[in-house]
Amino acid sequence: MTIRVDQLVRAVATALDIIEGDMFGVGTNHGKRVAVLCAAMGRRLGMGEADVAALSTCALFHDSALTEYMLYLTEQSGKAGLYLHCIYGQRNVDLLPLPGDAAGVVLYHHERADGTGAFGRREGNFPVGAALIAAADTLDVQFPLQNMPGRYLDKLRAHVASEAGKAFTRDAVEAALSVLDEDMLEQLRSGHIRETAERLLPPWIAGMEDAAAFRLAALAARIIDYKSAFTRQHSVQIANRAWLMGGYCNYTPEGRAQLYLAAALHDLGKLATPLHILEKPGPLTAEEFAIIKDHPRGTHEMLATVGGLEDICRWASEHHEKLDGTGYPFGRNADALDYNSRLLCCLDIYQGVCESRPYHPRRGHKETMEILRGMADKGLVDPDIVRDMDGCMENWSERSLPPPPQASEAVDSALSGLPDPLPA
Numbered sequence: 560m561t562i563r564v565d566q567l568v569r570a571v572a573t574a575l576d577i578i579e580g581d582m583f584g585v586g587t588n589h590g591k592r593v594a595v596l597c598a599a600m601g602r603r604l605g606m607g608e609a610d611v612a613a614l615s616t617c618a619l620f621h622d623s624a625l626t627e628y629m630l631y632l633t634e635q636s637g638k639a640g641l642y643l644h645c646i647y648g649q650r651n652v653d654l655l656p657l658p659g660d661a662a663g664v665v666l667y668h669h670e671r672a673d674g675t676g677a678f679g680r681r682e683g684n685f686p687v688g689a690a691l692i693a694a695a696d697t698l699d700v701q702f703p704l705q706n707m708p709g710r711y712l713d714k715l716r717a718h719v720a721s722e723a724g725k726a727f728t729r730d731a732v733e734a735a736l737s738v739l740d741e742d743m744l745e746q747l748r749s750g751h752i753r754e755t756a757e758r759l760l761p762p763w764i765a766g767m768e769d770a771a772a773f774r775l776a777a778l779a780a781r782i783i784d785y786k787s788a789f790t791r792q793h794s795v796q797i798a799n800r801a802w803l804m805g806g807y808c809n810y811t812p813e814g815r816a817q818l819y820l821a822a823a824l825h826d827l828g829k830l831a832t833p834l835h836i837l838e839k840p841g842p843l844t845a846e847e848f849a850i851i852k853d854h855p856r857g858t859h860e861m862l863a864t865v866g867g868l869e870d871i872c873r874w875a876s877e878h879h880e881k882l883d884g885t886g887y888p889f890g891r892n893a894d895a896l897d898y899n900s901r902l903l904c905c906l907d908i909y910q911g912v913c914e915s916r917p918y919h920p921r922r923g924h925k926e927t928m929e930i931l932r933g934m935a936d937k938g939l940v941d942p943d944i945v946r947d948m949d950g951c952m953e954n955w956s957e958r959s960l961p962p963p964p965q966a967s968e969a970v971d972s973a974l975s976g977l978p979d980p981l982p983a
């Protein structure tokens with residue numbers, strides 16, 4: 560079974576765009592517009608399709624470290640945060656076995672040709688791909704490309720030309736001027752950008768058990784977890800627990816990989832939930848609770864756009880459904896919920912109870928299992944799964960479960976030598 564990795568990258572990027580829009584007021588689909596512009600500019604400069612695929616993935620993920628950066632900002636000064644998000648963003652794309660060259664492409668996306676950027680590099684001393692992202696990113700922040708009337712095209716082009724050797728490298732200016740026409744403006748508009756991205760960004764297909772799928776899932780889990788200081792290990796640990804359970808159930812390698820991906824992506828929709836609601840220490844209002852309860856629907860909407868992920872999308876978005884139909888957001892019951900959906904529900908409860916939250920301290924394995932058994936007695940969760948988990952998780956509740964080998968090798972090498980932005 561294969562999956563469209565490029566579509567999954569775009570699904571995760573959609574969630575990132577929502578965050579960036581909230582934080583910096585850039586129009587939604589910012590990452591997609593930057594990626595479409597970069598792909599078009601890269602082709603004009605003669606890049607091959609493999610490098611265009613790598614560049615457009617970097618462009619979609621250029622600000623993927625913003626969730627980490629946002630947490631970092633609360634503890635450190637803003638300026639350090641700016642260049643740190645370049646370092647962590649590069650590390651994020653390095654986790655993916657990209658089909659082409661991505662060295663330094665995210666790391667240097669805040670450089671300027673005149674050497675006044677984040678690391679003070681001058682034109683010629685940072686990669687062309689980084690220069691293209693820098694130009695596209697800056698233009699999308701400075702101009703309303705999501706709905707810009709065609710009559711402003713001359714102004715936009717004149718601005719691009721005037722920045723040659725200053726903000727933008729000469730390569731980037733030449734490429735930008737060759738792609739910025741009325742047709743491109745039309746393609747970038749809000750009503751068209753999703754379809755444009757689907758059409759102009761190169762397809763990237765991988766097997767379900769390939770490192771590309773595992774590492775992308777591990778990266779997505781990390782981005783989701785960094786949204787809140789309270790959930791820094793949540794998705795990553797659920798994915799690792801799911802991997803363990805898949806082995807216990809004697810799943811085929813492909814079935815185990817699918818379960819891992821579903822677990823890693825289950826809270827993708829939470830990226831769109833406002834932080835002040837996620838971290839509210841007091842009781843939630845009915846309206847706030849309704850917003851929280853809707854996050855699996857967000858997971859469903861984003862994953863439904865990815866070819867090859869149909870089952871994964873269903874399992875991931877059913878993780879808050881209960882056997883008696885009282886779960887959310889779909890209210891499905893035992894007749895509709897298969898083993899993996901039931902398992903993810905139990906793993907989510909287990910991990911949540913093991914974590915400290917604004918409203919409860921972390922609890923150990925025994926206490927967590929008592930809560931789960933109580934829920935099984937009430938007919939909410941599957942008693943057989945609860946029993947199986949008791950045996951499997953016993954040795955792991957106090958420690959972090961290791962990731963699958965397909966994910967850990969890359970994670971270990973990419974993380975070595977870099978300090979974590981936040982102490983554990």
Ligand SMILES: [Fe+2]
Nearest residue numbers: 621622668669
């Ligand atoms: Fe950035």
Ligand SMILES: [Fe+2]
Nearest residue numbers: 589621622696
């Ligand atoms: Fe950006």
Ligand SMILES: [Fe+2]
Nearest residue numbers: 825826878879
């Ligand atoms: Fe959830």
Ligand SMILES: [Fe+2]
Nearest residue numbers: 793825826907
């Ligand atoms: Fe969760």
